[in-house]
Amino acid sequence: MADYPKDDGIELSQLNVSNEGGAVAYVRGSSPNNKGETLNPRSLPDPLSRQVWIVPTDAHTAPIPLGDGYQPRFSPDDERLVWTNGQSVMSAHLTWANGKLRKVGTPTTLFTFTGSLSTPRFSPDGTRLAYQRGSAVEVYDLTTGSTWAVPHTGASDAAPSWSPDGHSLALRRTVSGQPWAIWLADLATQQTRQIWQADTGVGSTFYGLDQNTTFEAQPGDQLLWSANGQIAFAWERDGWRHLYTVPATGGSARLLTPGEGEVESAALTLDRTRLVYSTNIGDTGRRHLASVAFAGGAPTAVTGGRTSQWAPTPLADGTLAYVNASWSQPPSVTVRDARGATTTASLPQIPASFPGDKLLEPKLVDFPATDGQRAYGQLFVPKHPTGCSVIFPHGGPRRAMLPGFHYYDTYSVLYEMNQYLASHGCVVLSVDYRGGIMHGYNFRTAPGTGGTSASEYRDILGGVDFLRARSDVNPDEMSIYGLSWGGYIASLGLARNSDIFKVGFDIAGVHGAAVTEIDGLTSPLMLVQGDDDRNVDFQHGMDLAQALQTHHPGGEFVQRAYANEMHEIYLTYQDLLDTYNSGAQFLLDHLPQSDRPKN
Template identity: 35%
Template structure:
C-alpha cells in the first residue's frame, strides 16, 4: 500500500516516468520501412559489386556478378537480431567476397568490449568472418574483423588486436600470423600477395610494418616518434606511400583553441624500410591532417602519382603528387565544396567521388557523383538534379555504380555508363509512405552573423499554425541532406522528420557549425564545443526562423536530436525553456566535465590552463544552466552505449528529479549508441511521437 501510494505521488508530480510501449502511431511503420543500402564496393580490378541492405532491421549481403551484373542475395538471417553486417572486402580479382557479422561502434573505447547483445540473447554473440567464393553459399571461416584478401586468395584478419590468417578450405583452423606488442590494424596485402602491410598502434605513436613470412622478422618502415598510417602499396609492390603526423587534432579534445596538426607524405622502400619525405603540408590550421569527412584517402595512381585528400584551401579536396619527384601537389577538384567517398578507377587513371556541388539550387545540401582524370581537365558530373547520389564504385569500361535516392523515394543501387542509369538488385516492397514532402533548402543568420543552412519539412494543405519542431544531428561532423543520408542513423532521422511533417508539424533540420559541408572554418569555429558552445546560437537562430513561419505556432515549438543533437536538445531546454516547450533527447552529452579525457594529455598543460579548460567544459554543458530547465523532456538511451557513456543520462535524470523538472525515460537494455535493432528504433519512435503529441498538441 505504501509503495503504491508513493508511485502514485511520483506519477502526479510528473517525475521519472518510464515511457512504456505506446500504441503505434498511424503509419509510423510505413515511414520506417525504408531500405538502407551501404558498403557498396567493387574489387580492385572491377567487374563485380557487393553491398549491404537493411530493411526493418533485417540485414543482407548482395553481390552483382557477370557481364550484366546480375544481383543476388548472398546472406542474411531475415531476423531483426541486431547482428551488424559490415566490412565487405573483395579479393583483387573479385572472385572472393568476405564480410563481418556482429559488432558495432568502432572506436578506442569500444575496442576492448565484447560484441554487443542488443537482442538480449542467452548466448553471448561473437564477431564472425564469412566468405563466399564466386557467389557460392557463404561459410563462416573465423572469429574476428577487418578481413583482407590477397591476390592469391589468402585471408588475413584482426582478432584481439593481432593479425591472423585462415585458409579457405573446409575445416581449416585460424592461426596467428605473428606477434606484435601494438594493436594491429589496417591490413593490406602487397599486389602479388606475398607480403602483408599493417599499422601497429602503440598509444602515442604508430609504426607501419611488413610481414613477409614466418621465418622473416617484421620490417618497420622508417620508425619515428610519430603517427604513421594511411598507407598505399605501389602497383609493383616495391614501395609504400604513407602519411606521417606528430599528433592528433580534435576540436573537442583540444583545451580551448585549435592548433595546427600538419602532416607529410612519405615513400618507403619495402626492401630495406628506408623512407624519404615527398611533401609536407603547411603548418597552418588549413594544413592540418583531415580526419573527416571519410579520412585521408591515400592511393597510388597511374603515372607513379600519389593522390590524397587535404583541406589546404579550406575545403576537403583531392590532390595529386609525383611519387618520384615530389614537388607541389596539384589540386584536382577546385571549388567551394566538399569531396567525399572517393574510389580509384581500376586503371588508376581517374577518381570517382561524390561532392555537395552542382547546378541545382540547394546542391550544397546534396551529394552528386563526379569523375576527375589525373591527366588534367575539370571534373565531370555523372549525376545531377534534386536527388542524392553517393558512394560510387568504379567497375571499369566507363561503368560506375552508386547509391541514389530521390527526396521521397527509396535508395537503390544504380549503374551508370553508356546510357540512362539502371537499378540493380530487387526493389523489394514498395516504399511510399503517405504525405512525404520534398524538403526545402533554407538559410538563416545566427546572432554573430554566421550563415546557417537547414532543410524545412512542411506539408501543404494542412491547418495553419502548426507546432514547430527543430531537429539537430549528432556527430557533430555530419550534414543532414535534402534527401536520405548515407549513414543509417541519419537515414532514420530523415524518415522521422518526414513522418512528423506528414502528421502536423513543421520541421526544421539545422546544420549547425561544427558540421561538415560548409568549409573547414565552419567545421572548426572559435569557441565551439567544450571551448564555449558557440554552436548553440545556430539552434536559437533556427528557432527564430521557424517561429517566423506563417504556418507555425511560435508557442508550440519543440526540439529533438541524438548524441551531439541530444546535447543541443538539452541546451535548448536548459537555456530557453520559454521557447522550446518540450524535447526528446536521445543519448546526449550533458556534462563535458565528466569526460576529463577530452582535455587531452592534461600533464602537457599548466595547472591553470587545465583548470580553465575544465571550467569551460562545464560552462559549455547543459547542466551548467539546469536551473532554467522547466520544459518536459523524454530521455532515451541504450545502457551499452559505447559512444556516449550511459552515466550522462543517469546524471541528468538524477539532477532533473532533484529540482522537480518533469521528465520521462525510455531505457533499452543492451542497446548501443546507434541502435542495432529495428524494434529498438520503433519503440523509441513510438514513445517520441506520443510524447511530442501530448506536449505540443494538447
C-alpha cells in the same frame, strides 16, 4: 547468400568482397566493450562473440564461420583471407573452381603482434601485408615470415598505400608541431624520404576523406596512386577539402577539384588514370559524383539533379556503381555504363508498398545565426500545417544531413522521423549548425563550439527566428529533439530556453551543460539511451535524471533505457521502432493542436 531472419540484434559489418566477386567476407557480432562484452540486446543466454564469416555469392551455400576476429581482407588473387583476432593475424586458404568458392582451409595464425593493428593492405602481388600498428607502419613478408617497421623516430605514421608495382609504400607522417607530410618507403632499399609537406596554417592538420561513410565497412585508402606515379590526397589548403596530386618523386601539389564545396570520398578507376569522387561542389546541400584525370583538367560531372549519390565504385569497362537516394526513395544501387546509361540493381529491393508518394521534398535553406554567421538546413513544410514546429539538430557534430535519405543508416531514420512529424502538421527545420562538415574549414572549426560556450546554439536560435517568421508556425508550439550531439543541444536548449521549446526528446545526449543550467529546464523531456552505449557514457543520462528529480520534482520527465543496446539504438527493429514512435508521440502530445491528423 547470408540470411538472418530473426530480429536478434546481432550486428553485421565490415563487408569485404573478393576481387573476382565470388565471395563476401564479413563480421557478425559487435566489438567488445571495456568489460569484454559484445552487444546483446535480446539478452541471449549464449551471446555471440565478434566473428569473421565468409559466404559464396553463387546462390544458396550457407555462410561459413572462420572464428573470432574482425577486418577481413582478401589477397589480390583471392586465394587467401586474412583477419585480426586479438593479438594475432589469422589466415585461411581459399580454393576456387570456375570462379566459385569450393573450399575454405583451416584458419591458422599468420603472425602475432602487440598493441593495436589497423588498415591491413596486401601488396599487389599478395606476398606482403602492410598495416598500421600503433603509431608505426610495418610490412610483413608472407614468404619469409619477417617484419620490417618503417623507421619513424619522433613521428606518427599512418595510412599505408602500395604503389601499383608494389615497390613502394606511401604513408602519412605527422611530427608534433609540424604540418603533416607524405613520405615514401622503398621496400627494396628500406629507405624513406619525404615527397611533400603541407603548408603551415589552414590545412596543416590532416583532414582526410570519409572513406567509410556508412561506418559499417572497412575504410578505403587516403593516398591514391595513379598508374604513372602520381599520388592523390585530400588537403584543405584553400579552406575546402579538395583533391590534390603530387608526383611520387616529390614536388608541388596540384589542385584537381576547385570550387566552393568539398570532396567527401574518392575512388580510383581500374586503369588508375582517373578519380571518381562524391562532392557538394555546385550543390551545397546534396552529394553528386564527378570525375577528374590525374593529369588534371576540368572535372566532369557524372551525376546531378535533386537526388544525392555517394559510394562511387568503378568497375570494368568504364562501368560505375554507386548509391542513389532521394527524398522519396531509400538508398539503392545504380549501375552506369560507359555510355552513361543507368540501371537499378536488383538488390536491395524497395517494397512496392513503400509510401514514397506520401513523403514531401524538403527545401534547402540558409539563415543567419544570432551572431550573424550563416547556418544551413533542410525545411519540411507540411501540406496542411497546424502551427506546431520542430527544431532538429543532427548528431556528430562532424556530420551533415541531406534533403533526403542518408548514407548513414541512423541519419536515414532521423530523416524519416522528420517526415513523420511533418506528416502530423509540424514544420520541421533540420539545422546543419557550425562544427559540421562540407561547408569549409571555418565552419567546421568555428570557435566556442561544445562545452558550456556552445556557439553552435546560436545557429539553433537563428533557426528559431527563421521559423517564427513563418505564417504557418505558432511560436508557442515549438519543440526540439536530437540524437547524440543533437541530444546534447536538445537538452541544452530546454535548459536555456524552456520559454521557447515547450517539449524535448533527447536520445543519448551529453548532459554536462544541461545539468549546469538545470534550473531553467522546466519543459517536459523524454530521455532515451542504450545502457551499453560506447559513444556516450550512460552516466550522462543518470546525471540529468537525478538533477531533474532534485531541482524539478514536479516536472514531467520520462526516461527509458534499453538493455544491451548501443548508441544509436538500432540493433533490433523493435527497439528502433519503440524509440522513435514513443519519442514522436511524446513531442506531438505536448504540442496542443486539436486539428492535428491522427495515426
